[in-house]
Every structure is written in structure tokens, then in C-alpha cells.
Amino acid sequence: MNKERYNQIVDEVFKKYEDSHWTPPENPDGPLLSGKLWSLKPMQHSKETFINECKTDKEFSERWDFKIEERELSQQERIILMNKKLGVTDTLPQYYNTDDEMDKNNVPTKLITVTYNNEIIEVYE
Secondary structure (H helix, E strand, O other): OHHHHHHHHHHHHHHHHHHOOEEOOOOOOOOOOOOOOOEEOOOOOOHHHHHHHHHHOHHHHHHOOEEEEEEEOOHHHHHHHHHHHHOOOOOOOHHHHOHHHHHHOOOOOEEEEEEEOOEEEEEEO
16 A cells, blocks of 8 residues: 555656646737747656655755655564564564575565655555
């Protein structure tokens, strides 16, 4: 669910970025006798570079009220996630705590936190 919401937010913010690059005709209320329509200013970013810019440039991300933070999970955090995944309440035996074992069980290695319009979404990858 959080991954879906993350994608919705990214799409919404990027759409605002795209829309900010449209310039209205000089007289939008008058007839279009001159054939002038809305024009597109060149965009500096694809969706991928826009997301990366929001991750790395605080001023840029503040302009869009969109903050993305990524960090690697510690081994202890991964163990906790694996325990939840397996429904275990006690600590797992040591051989389950290896990175290889957690990788085999698709335990996430990264936490992405997105803040947008005072909403915080956490996504594990």
C-alpha cells in the first residue's frame, strides 16, 4: 500500500512540475486569431532526474513541498523486519541473521521516507 501511495505522490508532484512549464498565450481570454496557443518551456528534468534532484537539493525539494530521504537499513532493523515477516516474536537463531539469509527472504535493505503536504510515507525496498 505504501508503495502505491509513494507512486501516487511522485506522479502528482511531477505533474505539478510539468504543468509549471506551460506558458499561456499573451491574451488567453481573446480569440486565438494569431494561432498562439499555450507553449511548453523546456523542462530541465525527466521524472527520474526530478526525483534525484528532490533527494539531493533541499531548496529544489522545498519549492515543490516534496522531500525524499533514503537510507540503508542496519542489520538489526533488517532482522526485525524478517522476524515480522516470519511471524516470530523471539530473536531468530544466529544463522537466520545473516545478510545472505535475509536477502534470500527478500528482506528490504533500504528505507525511503517521503514527506508531501505534511503527509509522511515510509517505503521499504
